[in-house]
Amino acid sequence: MAKLQKSIDKRNALVKATIELVNNNGFHATPMSKIAKMANVSPATIYLYFENKQDLVNQTYIDVKAEYTKYAFANYDPTTPIEEGFKMIWKRIADFKLKESEHAMFLAQCDNTPMIDEESRQEGIKHLQPLLDLWERGKKEGIIKPISDYLLYAYAINPLSFLMMTQKRGAFTLDKTHLEEAYQSAWSSIKMCQ
Amino acid sequence: MAKLQKSIDKRNALVKATIELVNNNGFHATPMSKIAKMANVSPATIYLYFENKQDLVNQTYIDVKAEYTKYAFANYDPTTPIEEGFKMIWKRIADFKLKESEHAMFLAQCDNTPMIDEESRQEGIKHLQPLLDLWERGKKEGIIKPISDYLLYAYAINPLSFLMMTQKRGAFTLDKTHLEEAYQSAWSSIKMCQ
DNA sequence: ACATTAAAAATGAACGTTCATTCTTTTTTT
DNA sequence: AAAAAAAGAATGAACGTTCATTTTTAATGT
Numbered sequence: 001m002a003k004l005q006k007s008i009d010k011r012n013a014l015v016k017a018t019i020e021l022v023n024n025n026g027f028h029a030t031p032m033s034k035i036a037k038m039a040n041v042s043p044a045t046i047y048l049y050f051e052n053k054q055d056l057v058n059q060t061y062i063d064v065k066a067e068y069t070k071y072a073f074a075n076y077d078p079t080t081p082i083e084e085g086f087k088m089i090w091k092r093i094a095d096f097k098l099k100e101s102e103h104a105m106f107l108a109q110c111d112n113t114p115m116i117d118e119e120s121r122q123e124g125i126k127h128l129q130p131l132l133d134l135w136e137r138g139k140k141e142g143i144i145k146p147i148s149d150y151l152l153y154a155y156a157i158n159p160l161s162f163l164m165m166t167q168k169r170g171a172f173t174l175d176k177t178h179l180e181e182a183y184q185s186a187w188s189s190i191k192m193c194q
Numbered sequence: 195m196a197k198l199q200k201s202i203d204k205r206n207a208l209v210k211a212t213i214e215l216v217n218n219n220g221f222h223a224t225p226m227s228k229i230a231k232m233a234n235v236s237p238a239t240i241y242l243y244f245e246n247k248q249d250l251v252n253q254t255y256i257d258v259k260a261e262y263t264k265y266a267f268a269n270y271d272p273t274t275p276i277e278e279g280f281k282m283i284w285k286r287i288a289d290f291k292l293k294e295s296e297h298a299m300f301l302a303q304c305d306n307t308p309m310i311d312e313e314s315r316q317e318g319i320k321h322l323q324p325l326l327d328l329w330e331r332g333k334k335e336g337i338i339k340p341i342s343d344y345l346l347y348a349y350a351i352n353p354l355s356f357l358m359m360t361q362k363r364g365a366f367t368l369d370k371t372h373l374e375e376a377y378q379s380a381w382s383s384i385k386m387c388q
Numbered sequence: 389a390c391a392t393t394a395a396a397a398a399t400g401a402a403c404g405t406t407c408a409t410t411c412t413t414t415t416t417t418t
Numbered sequence: 419a420a421a422a423a424a425a426g427a428a429t430g431a432a433c434g435t436t437c438a439t440t441t442t443t444a445a446t447g448t
Contacts, residue, residue, distance in 0.1 A: 006397070026308045028222030032434060042399045044436075053434065112306040112359065114220045147375045150357065150366050155379040158356040159348035165306065172344050181341045185349040189383035200423070226408055236425045238410075247408065 011049045013039040018060045019106045027057065027115045058120040061110045064103045065124035071096045073130045082138040083187075086156075089131055090183060093157060097164040098174065105168055108161050131157075135190075145192055155189035205243045207233040212254045213300045221251065221309045252314040255304045258297045259318035265290045267324050276332040277381075280350075283325055284380060287351060288373060291358040299362055302355050325351075339386055349383035 017038035021030035032053055036043040050056040072092045076085065097104040110116045116124075135152055138144030144152070163182065167174045174182075211232035215224035226247055230237040244250040266286045270279065291298040304310045310318075329346055332338030338346070357376065361368045368376075 010398095024308065026221065028220070028309065031432075033432090043434085044400075045398055047435070048397065108306045112302045114218065115222065145375070145379070147379075148366060148372060150360050151372060151375055151379065154353035154356040154360075154376070155349065155383060159352055162348045162352040163344065166344050166348075172342060178342060178345060181339070181345055182348070185339070185341075185345065185383040189349060189379040204424095225406075227406090237408085238426075239424055241409070242423065 006048060010039070010041060010045070014041065014046060014049060014056065015060045015063055018056060019064065019102060022057070022109065023102060023105050026109075027113070054117065057110075057115060058117050061107070061116050062120055062123050064106055066127060067100075067103060068093075068096055068107060069127035071100070076130060078130065078133065082134065082141060082143045083191075085134050086138070086187070087183065089134070090156065090186060094160055094179060094182070097160050098167075101164055101168060104161065104164050108165055111161075142192055145190055152190050156186045159186065200242060204233070204235060204239070208235065208240060208243060208250065209254045209257055212250060213258065213296060216251070216303065217296060217299050220303075221307070248311065251304075251309060252311050255301070255310050256314055256317050258300055260321060261294075261297060262287075262290055262301060263321035265294070270324060272324065272327065276328065276335060276337045277385075279328050280332070280381070280384075281377065283328070284350065284377060288354055288376070291354050292361075292368065295358055295362055298355070298358050302359055305355075336386055339384055346384050350380045353380065 014035060017035045018030070021034055021038060032046055033043050035056070036046055046056065050059060072089055074092065076089055076092075078085075080088065111121075131153075132149050135144055135149060139146045159182065163174055163178075166172060208229060211229045212224070215228055215232060226240060227237050229250075230240055240250065244253060266283055268286065270283055270286075272279075274282065305315075325347075326343050329338055329343060333340045353376065357368055357372075360366060
């Protein structure tokens with residue numbers, strides 16, 4: 001019964017501290033000692049919950065990625081018409097990136113860095129399937145451009161990461177109007193007919 | 195004459211080694227000793243060219259960013275018509291990201307990480323002005339959507355970083371066809387009229 | 389209900405290593 | 419021969435991780 005007795009709160013505190021410190025200082029400047037201190041835990045305790053530093057950051061990545069996709073598809077019904085369904089998911093993702101910007105920022109850092117093991121990266125991608133299914137359906141119906149899912153993601157979704165990052169740096173603020181413009185650009189870039 | 199006597203080759207070798215090691219291992223796992231070894235130089239010698247590790251990575255970032263924008267605008271003439279000018283710059287940027295993908299990857303890592311000082315980041319942005327000017331002109335002529343430059347960059351340019359990264363990971367290959375589709379998506383997302 | 393006890397969880401200090409940086413000496417350049 | 423550049427070895431600090439011990443938890447017997 002070993003694992004079950006350990007406090008989930010403590011694990012979560014460690015994950016939370018990891019996100020916050022890596023966001024602010026980068027992976028290279030967040031020692032285990034600081035993570036422990038921020039989580040109000042002894043450094044040694046970390047090793048009761050995680051194998052080592054790499055495992056801690058891998059698990060943190062998977063946790064946040066799962067939260068992200070769960071949020072994105074929370075209210076999505078796979079029978080929704082294409083355009084409406086896409087707008088729904090897009091808005092949820094935008095919402096996540098803005099409201100949970102700490103988490104979104106952490107993902108952006110992980111996704112552009114060799115700090116996450118390839119295995120965990122693969123694990124994180126899995127839950128995006130509903131969006132890929134929607135696109136598949138959209139292509140069949142002649143509503144979505146018949147191009148690679150990577151291209152669709154690059155133009156429809158990924159720009160939100162850049163905008164979130166830019167906003168986080170204080171360069172500009174993504175208000176309601178911007179968001180509507182962003183949606184129009186996203187939709188323009190992947191819909192058929194032009 | 196202190197600085198001038200030092201070998202520019204040695205400096206470049208250090209910058210090159212930094213890019214390669216940071217790309218492959220991340221900043222957190224590239225010690226000065228390894229950089230020195232890869233550049234065939236003593237660790238102590240690094241400090242004749244750079245103040246410290248932070249300075250080395252800052253200067254590397256600025257170097258690569260300057261190379262990037264120089265490449266992007268190499269054959270651009272500010273009097274070119276909007277659509278043609280945009281296509282020209284876009285293709286050059288795409289070209290850079292694919293042909294100089296090591297450098298592009300390094301920039302992507304720097305841009306999503308707190309590893310670069312804010313000052314050096316600002317320095318790196320400066321040289322993008324010709325593109326912003328083109329957009330300004332395009333908005334006035336009613337050809338480009340009258341939205342924030344950040345939005346335009348997010349949809350017209352930034353997706354290339356994602357695609358380059360995806361390609362680097364081996365998930366898919368960005369061939370000629372994909373590139374043409376990508377351009378169409380980029381242009382669709384920022385042009386007026388729909 | 390309480391005392392006892394064994395296991396689990398948590399800890400602070402310690403360990404060995406690695407790191408960025410500096411120091412002293414040697415080599416190269418002019 | 420003097421100055422600059424480069425080198426290897428040295429240094430102290432910081433790191434990830436483990437060790438020896440203490441504290442907490444929960445099950446058991448009375």
